[in-house]
Amino acid sequence: MTTPTQPGSLDGPGLRRAVTTLCITEIVSWGILYYAFAVLSSDIVDDTGWSQTAVTAAFSLSLVVSGLVGIVVGRRLDRFGPRRIMTAGSVLGVAAVVVIGTAPTYPVFVLGWLVAGVAMAGTLYPPAFAALTRWAGAERVGALTTLTLVAGLASTVFAPLAAGLQAITDWRTAYLWLAVLLAGVTIPLHWWGLDHAWEPATEPTHEDKALAREVRSVPFIALMATATISAFVVYAAVVNLVPMFVERGLTTTEAAIGLGIGGIGQVAGRLGYARFSRATTSVSRLAITIVAVSLTTTLAAVAPAEVAILFAVSAAMGVARGIFTLIQATAVSDRWGIARFGHLNGVLTAPVLIASALAPFAGAALADGLGGQQEAFVALAVLALVAVLPALATGTSLSKSAPPPAGAPRLRG
Numbered sequence: 001m002t003t004p005t006q007p008g009s010l011d012g013p014g015l016r017r018a019v020t021t022l023c024i025t026e027i028v029s030w031g032i033l034y035y036a037f038a039v040l041s042s043d044i045v046d047d048t049g050w051s052q053t054a055v056t057a058a059f060s061l062s063l064v065v066s067g068l069v070g071i072v073v074g075r076r077l078d079r080f081g082p083r084r085i086m087t088a089g090s091v092l093g094v095a096a097v098v099v100i101g102t103a104p105t106y107p108v109f110v111l112g113w114l115v116a117g118v119a120m121a122g123t124l125y126p127p128a129f130a131a132l133t134r135w136a137g138a139e140r141v142g143a144l145t146t147l148t149l150v151a152g153l154a155s156t157v158f159a160p161l162a163a164g165l166q167a168i169t170d171w172r173t174a175y176l177w178l179a180v181l182l183a184g185v186t187i188p189l190h191w192w193g194l195d196h197a198w199e200p201a202t203e204p205t206h207e208d209k210a211l212a213r214e215v216r217s218v219p220f221i222a223l224m225a226t227a228t229i230s231a232f233v234v235y236a237a238v239v240n241l242v243p244m245f246v247e248r249g250l251t252t253t254e255a256a257i258g259l260g261i262g263g264i265g266q267v268a269g270r271l272g273y274a275r276f277s278r279a280t281t282s283v284s285r286l287a288i289t290i291v292a293v294s295l296t297t298t299l300a301a302v303a304p305a306e307v308a309i310l311f312a313v314s315a316a317m318g319v320a321r322g323i324f325t326l327i328q329a330t331a332v333s334d335r336w337g338i339a340r341f342g343h344l345n346g347v348l349t350a351p352v353l354i355a356s357a358l359a360p361f362a363g364a365a366l367a368d369g370l371g372g373q374q375e376a377f378v379a380l381a382v383l384a385l386v387a388v389l390p391a392l393a394t395g396t397s398l399s400k401s402a403p404p405p406a407g408a409p410r411l412r413g
Contacts, residue, residue: 009137014196018135019143021193022128025086025186026151029123031158032178033093033116039162043171050106058106058113060357065117066124067353073121074130074346081198082131083191089122090186094179101175123186125151126349129329130342135196137338141274144329148322149270152263214336215347222390223331224348229387230290231328232355233380234321236363237297238262241314243364244373248305258307258314265318266325273326282334283395287388289327292320294384301377328352335394 010018037059045052077085096119099112121127128147136143165174214220241262245255276285296317303309332345367376 010135010196015136015139015143018194018196019132019146021189022131022147023150025090025123025189025193026125026128026147027154027157028182028185029090029093029120030151030154031161032097032182033120033123035155035158036162036175036178039159040166040171040174043166047171048106048109050109054106055109056360058110060361061110062113062117062120063357064354065114066120067350067357069118069121070126070349070353071343071346073127074342074344074349077127077130077342077346078340079200081194081196081200082127083194083196083198085122086127086131086194087187087190089119089127090182090190092116093119093123093186094183095119097175097179097182101172101179123190125329126345127342130345131194133329133333133338133341134199140333140338141277141326141330144326145270145273148325148329149267152266152270152322156263214344219335219394220344220348222393223335224351225390226286226290226387226394227328227331227348228351228355229383229390230293230324231352232359232362233293233297233384233387234324235356235359236366237300237317237377237380238321239360240363240367240373240376241300241317243367244300244377245310245314247373248310250305250307250310254307258311261311262314262318262321265315266322267318268315269319269322270326272319273323276323277330281395282331283392285323286327286331286394287391289320289323290384290388290391293317293324294381294388296320297377297384298381301374301381331394 009015041052041055041059044050044055048055073085073089092115096112096116099115100109103109103112125148129144132143132147133140162174162178165177169177238259241259242252242255245258246252250258280288296313296319299313300310300317303313328349332341332348336344363376363380366379367373370376370379
């Protein structure tokens with residue numbers, strides 16, 4: 001059993017309850033608000049006559065909204081805790097899915113996705129990361145690793161579920177059933193499962209204002225640039241990996257299996273993160289991971305076009321991607337502690353989510369402009385290396401090589 005090590009942290013049973021709650025709600029929230037669209041979008045296009053570009057643009061717009069609203073959500077979460085924020089996000093999510101599923105016109109469809117973007121800001125990883133970072137304290141790496149490992153199953157669970165619902169009904173009815181599931185699981189779990197004490201961030205003081213100025217500091221701006229560029233490369237590569245493998249001679253089925261193998265690599269990367277974290281500083285593991293992203297992206301383009309080799313490359317890409325997710329989750333707390341984690345993480349996450357939303361379009365456009373996916377992947381790999389430079393400027397007094405500021409808890413990982 002663990003015991004609280006700082007104000008607001010939970011003991012063993014309380015922390016396990018919070019982690020279990022968020023594992024379940026993150027699977028369901030990611031599965032319905034994010035992954036179901038990938039399965040249902042083609043049917044939406046066929047049924048409505050709206051173009052694939054228009055339908056996808058509405059979804060991408062929701063990610064942009066999520067990033068922008070996340071700044072406000074993070075600040076509110078620091079003060080009020082995750083219970084009310086995430087419950088409200090679930091209620092909005094249910095309303096959004098109902099509007100999307102019943103939208104009679106394209107503007108109403110877009111409105112539904114705009115509301116979904118607000119709901120994502122209140123239900124997906126950023127608020128969950130903020131909750132566990134505060135509640136787990138020194139044990140946060142283990143808690144966050146567990147959460148991302150389990151939540152990584154969202155696509156595994158909800159892609160076939162959405163496809164099954166679509167097969168026996170249609171996309172509109174499928175979304176309505178998913179709304180029922182979202183309401184039945186996430187609303188009660190967020191309200192009762194997150195009913196733990198929360199140590200609110202204090203009202204602004206001289207020290208808090210100094211912390212807020214970190215947003216404009218060189219390390220924070222460098223971290224934001226690094227995370228945004230890296231996320232763009234990671235998401236552009238993963239979304240375009242199947243077309244890349246097909247271009248290199250694999251069948252569509254083989255390419256899809258290769259993408260799935262990348263998911264296994266992602267799990268492996270997350271499982272090994274705690275050991276990797278103990279062996280590195282916050283700056284060095286960020287730089288090493290970005291170099292790994294660049295190297296594996298290059299290999300996808302230039303490795304021999306043998307099925308086994310490309311599957312191995314996909315697994316390696318997954319390892320780098322899995323580690324990158326956890327680095328995003330811990331980057332703020334590793335450098336600035338947890339006092340204003342929600343606010344700082346919200347600011348950091350906003351451009352990352354926008355880059356993630358633009359990456360699928362930009363990656364495809366890059367391939368068209370350069371003459372193929374191989375050329376595009378090489379360009380993405382070079383862009384990732386550019387992100388290493390600002391990564392080296394992200395160190396602060398909470399790095400492994402220096403002690404925390406006076407009065408700050410000593411955090412592991």
